[in-house]
Amino acid sequence: MSQPLYVIGHQQPDTDAVCSALAYAWLKQSQEVDAVPARAGEVNPETQFVLNFWSVQTPPLLEDAATERLILVDHNEYSQTVPGAREAEIVEIVDHHRIGDVTTSNPIFFRNEPVGSTATILTHLYDEADEPIDSETAGLLLSGLLSDTVVLRSPTTTDTDRVVAERLAETAGVEIETYGKDLLQQKSKLGNKSPREMVLGDFKEFEFGSHHVGIGQVETVTPEAVLEQQAVVLAAMDDIVDEREFTTLLLLVTDLLDEDSTVLVAGDYTDTVADALDTTFTDQKAFLPGVMSRKKQVVPSLEDAFS
Amino acid sequence: MSQPLYVIGHQQPDTDAVCSALAYAWLKQSQEVDAVPARAGEVNPETQFVLNFWSVQTPPLLEDAATERLILVDHNEYSQTVPGAREAEIVEIVDHHRIGDVTTSNPIFFRNEPVGSTATILTHLYDEADEPIDSETAGLLLSGLLSDTVVLRSPTTTDTDRVVAERLAETAGVEIETYGKDLLQQKSKLGNKSPREMVLGDFKEFEFGSHHVGIGQVETVTPEAVLEQQAVVLAAMDDIVDEREFTTLLLLVTDLLDEDSTVLVAGDYTDTVADALDTTFTDQKAFLPGVMSRKKQVVPSLEDAFS
Numbered sequence: 001m002s003q004p005l006y007v008i009g010h011q012q013p014d015t016d017a018v019c020s021a022l023a024y025a026w027l028k029q030s031q032e033v034d035a036v037p038a039r040a041g042e043v044n045p046e047t048q049f050v051l052n053f054w055s056v057q058t059p060p061l062l063e064d065a066a067t068e069r070l071i072l073v074d075h076n077e078y079s080q081t082v083p084g085a086r087e088a089e090i091v092e093i094v095d096h097h098r099i100g101d102v103t104t105s106n107p108i109f110f111r112n113e114p115v116g117s118t119a120t121i122l123t124h125l126y127d128e129a130d131e132p133i134d135s136e137t138a139g140l141l142l143s144g145l146l147s148d149t150v151v152l153r154s155p156t157t158t159d160t161d162r163v164v165a166e167r168l169a170e171t172a173g174v175e176i177e178t179y180g181k182d183l184l185q186q187k188s189k190l191g192n193k194s195p196r197e198m199v200l201g202d203f204k205e206f207e208f209g210s211h212h213v214g215i216g217q218v219e220t221v222t223p224e225a226v227l228e229q230q231a232v233v234l235a236a237m238d239d240i241v242d243e244r245e246f247t248t249l250l251l252l253v254t255d256l257l258d259e260d261s262t263v264l265v266a267g268d269y270t271d272t273v274a275d276a277l278d279t280t281f282t283d284q285k286a287f288l289p290g291v292m293s294r295k296k297q298v299v300p301s302l303e304d305a306f307s
Numbered sequence: 308m309s310q311p312l313y314v315i316g317h318q319q320p321d322t323d324a325v326c327s328a329l330a331y332a333w334l335k336q337s338q339e340v341d342a343v344p345a346r347a348g349e350v351n352p353e354t355q356f357v358l359n360f361w362s363v364q365t366p367p368l369l370e371d372a373a374t375e376r377l378i379l380v381d382h383n384e385y386s387q388t389v390p391g392a393r394e395a396e397i398v399e400i401v402d403h404h405r406i407g408d409v410t411t412s413n414p415i416f417f418r419n420e421p422v423g424s425t426a427t428i429l430t431h432l433y434d435e436a437d438e439p440i441d442s443e444t445a446g447l448l449l450s451g452l453l454s455d456t457v458v459l460r461s462p463t464t465t466d467t468d469r470v471v472a473e474r475l476a477e478t479a480g481v482e483i484e485t486y487g488k489d490l491l492q493q494k495s496k497l498g499n500k501s502p503r504e505m506v507l508g509d510f511k512e513f514e515f516g517s518h519h520v521g522i523g524q525v526e527t528v529t530p531e532a533v534l535e536q537q538a539v540v541l542a543a544m545d546d547i548v549d550e551r552e553f554t555t556l557l558l559l560v561t562d563l564l565d566e567d568s569t570v571l572v573a574g575d576y577t578d579t580v581a582d583a584l585d586t587t588f589t590d591q592k593a594f595l596p597g598v599m600s601r602k603k604q605v606v607p608s609l610e611d612a613f614s
Contacts, residue, residue: 093406097414099397104406105607112417300412 005091006068008038008082009118010075012203015047015183016144020073020118021059023141024094027122028071030131035071038062040082044201046186050143053182054136074118076100076110079205094121097295098303101207116154116161119144123164138171143183150219150256151180156293184256187219195236198226199251206299208306211247211269214240215302217294219254226253227262227285234284237266247306248273254292261291263298269306276305312398313375315345315389316425317382319510322354322490323451327380327425328366330444330451331401334429335378337438342378345369347389351508353454353493360489361446381425383407383417386512401428404602405610408514423461423468426451430471445478450490457526457563458487463600491563494526502543505533506558513606515613518554518576521547522609524601530562534569534592541591544573554613555580561599568598570605576613583612 007025009017021037028035037059043051051058062068066084071092077100078086090102093110096118113121119141126133133141145165149157152165169176193201203216218226226233233251241249248267255261265273265284277298279286291297314332316324328344335342344366350358358365369375373391378399384407385393397409400417403425420428426448433440440448452472456464459472476483500508506523513520525533533540540558548556555574562568572580572591584605586593598604 090406099400099409099411099415099417101408101410102406103408105610107404107421107602108406108419109421110406110417110419112415114414114416295414303412 002034003069004034004036005071006036006038006062006065007071007073008040008062008065009073010080010204011040011082012200013039013041013043013047014074014202015044015050015147016117016119017074018043018047018059019050019140019144020094020122022056023119023122023137023144024071024073024125025059026137027126027129027131031129036060038082045189046147046183049183049186050140050147054139054143056136056140072102073122076102076112077206078102079207094118094125096121098299114158116152116157117145117148119148119168120158120161120164123168133168133171135172138168139174142168142172142174142176142179146176146180146183147187150292151176151184153256153259154292155290156296184221187256195229195233196240198233199236199240199249204294206303208303211306212245213302213306214244214246214249215252215294215298216250217252217254219256221256223253223255223262230264230283230285234264234266237264241267250298252288252291252294252298256292259290259292261288262286263288263291272305273302276301309341310376311341311343312378313343313345313369313372314378314380315347315369315372316380317387317511318347318389319507320346320348320350320354321381321509322351322357322454323424323426324381325350325354325366326357326447326451327401327429329363330426330429330448331378331380331432332366333444334433334436334438338436343367345389352496353490356490356493357447357450357454361443361450363443363447379409380429383409383419384513385409386514401425401432403428405606421465423459423464424452424455426455426475427465427468427471430475440475440478442479445475446481449475449479449481449483449486453483453487453490454494457599458483458491460563460566461599462597463603491528494563502536502540503547505540506543506547506556511601513610515610518613519552520609520613521551521553521556522559522601522605523557524559524561526561526563528563530560530569533560537571537590537592541571541573544571548574557605559595559598559601559605563599566597566599568595569593570595570598579612580609583608 007021009021025035025037039059062082064084065082066087069089073094076093076095095112096115199216206213237249246267248269251264253262263286314328316328332342332344346366369389371391372389373394376396380401383400383402402419403422510523544556553574555576558571560569570593
């Protein structure tokens with residue numbers, strides 16, 4: 001038997017990463033490819049809710065990919081891949097982020113589109129393969145789409161996402177706003193998370209020139225639950241900067257209802273960050289009106305400023 | 308008026324690079340995008356034959372792209388881009404090569420597929436956009452496809468290429484083998500080229516780890532016309548190694564009829580190259596049975612060996 005092909009999202013997986021891995025592995029299986037969905041970290045409460053809702057088993061954790069063949073979904077830079085991915089064979093990529101640093105020796109299938117979720121692109125790949133989408137798959141894809149676009153409210157949302165969401169909701173038999181609100185509730189659940197878990201829960205790392213930058217994001221309907229713990233959250237961020245040698249570490253606390261964010265900063269280069277985000281920090285905190293998307297409204301300006 | 312968007316192929320453009328730039332610019336124009344086809348170097352005799360045959364004007368030469376917005380076709384690594392591309396804004400990529408080192412700050416449309424030509428992918432992009440392909444566009448796309456696949460004979464040729472070629476030939480009103488033989492004749496024309504021009508005519512540069520590697524290719528029905536001048540060709544290769552600081556420089560002389568290649572080598576690391584290609588060099592020359600594709604049969608093993 002040949003080696004299986006793991007379909008896997010980024011570290012600190014979110015709902016789009018996990019649901020896209022599942023949906024794409026199922027598409028490959030329907031094409032007689034020995035594909036196995038996997039994840040690169042613990043699922044968050046929102047994703048667990050989705051998996052329970054659609055009665056789908058949590059994909060297995062892949063701890064070391066060094067000798068594996070991989071399809072990357074929802075990411076395309078090494079700083080976000082499963083451990084060992086630099087040594088693995090990357091055979092396909094489906095993503096909706098900036099073009100990162102993954103290179104290959106051979107020509108591969110790489111589909112990157114500036115849409116709101118990887119799930120949106122996967123819906124089109126099902127169409128291109130003439131493979132029908134059943135209600136369970138539609139439910140997972142819709143969850144990835146609604147999670148990444150904050151129920152079509154994020155500025156990353158495109159008309160394509162809206163059309164695809166309508167269609168997936170119909171197939172899945174749910175109503176977008178009702179199901180979306182259930183998702184947001186889960187996303188907002190800070191529960192009894194430690195400050196450290198808040199920072200690292202939805203966390204991405206970037207190499208901007210010689211700078212190692214980390215950006216966490218908490219999306220919530222109750223931002224005050226994080227911000228009233230500002231001192232301990234910043235202390236946790238300082239620890240993470242030291243341990244993992246970040247140049248700069250940011251935590252975006254995004255208010256899903258007011259559609260804006262507060263950002264906390266630790267590490268060096270605070271002035272560079274302030275310039276990049278066109279703001280001023282007071283006590284390591286700044287308010288960013290209208291900012292909801294790390295990818296679209298924070299990463300590009302930081303990359304420009306640091307590179 | 309907004310800044311135009313240049314659609315441009317790699318340096319030392321081949322027929323697929325030039326025809327893909329034209330066809331994709333036309334598709335963008337049909338979508339009300341102010342796109343302009345361009346090229347990153349002189350067109351070769353085969354491409355000139357194609358442009359004359361289909362009565363299409365040669366796209367303008369772009370000499371410096373530093374302040375431009377670019378769509379890259381038929382390449383996705385900086386060592387092959389038009390000068391200034393590192394400073395330019397890359398807004399889309401359509402290609403069929405290995406994934407290279409181009410990165411972006413924002414999410415972009417990047418379509419890379421392991422098929423025989425960029426023209427094959429563009430044919431599908433016309434379909435996805437519901438834009439009909441007229442006979443002139445079909446002629447150009449077919450030319451790119453047949454040129455890159457050596458009239459469907461190269462091991463890079465996929466079933467998709469065959470299906471697309473049939474359809475384009477019908478729309479263009481030409482017969483694949485007849486038109487293809489005319490193309491091969493042009494490709495084979497060494498004419499009164501200098502040895503230096505033979506090496507640099509169809510030439511690609513790669514960064515493998517810290518090594519700067521150049522690989523030229525002459526595709527011909529009369530390989531002896533190149534090989535009988537071996538001494539002066541190697542002297543020209545030595546000059547190019549010195550001037551442009553190559554670690555290693557290869558020239559593949561590919562016999563289109565016998566479907567094999569002879570490779571000449573200059574620079575250092577000849578043993579590494581010999582190991583990678585599983586051959587032995589005698590007087591800087593080796594025979595490679597069955598090798599026709601630089602991309603698929605030479606680049607991956609060299610990259611592995613040098614990295």
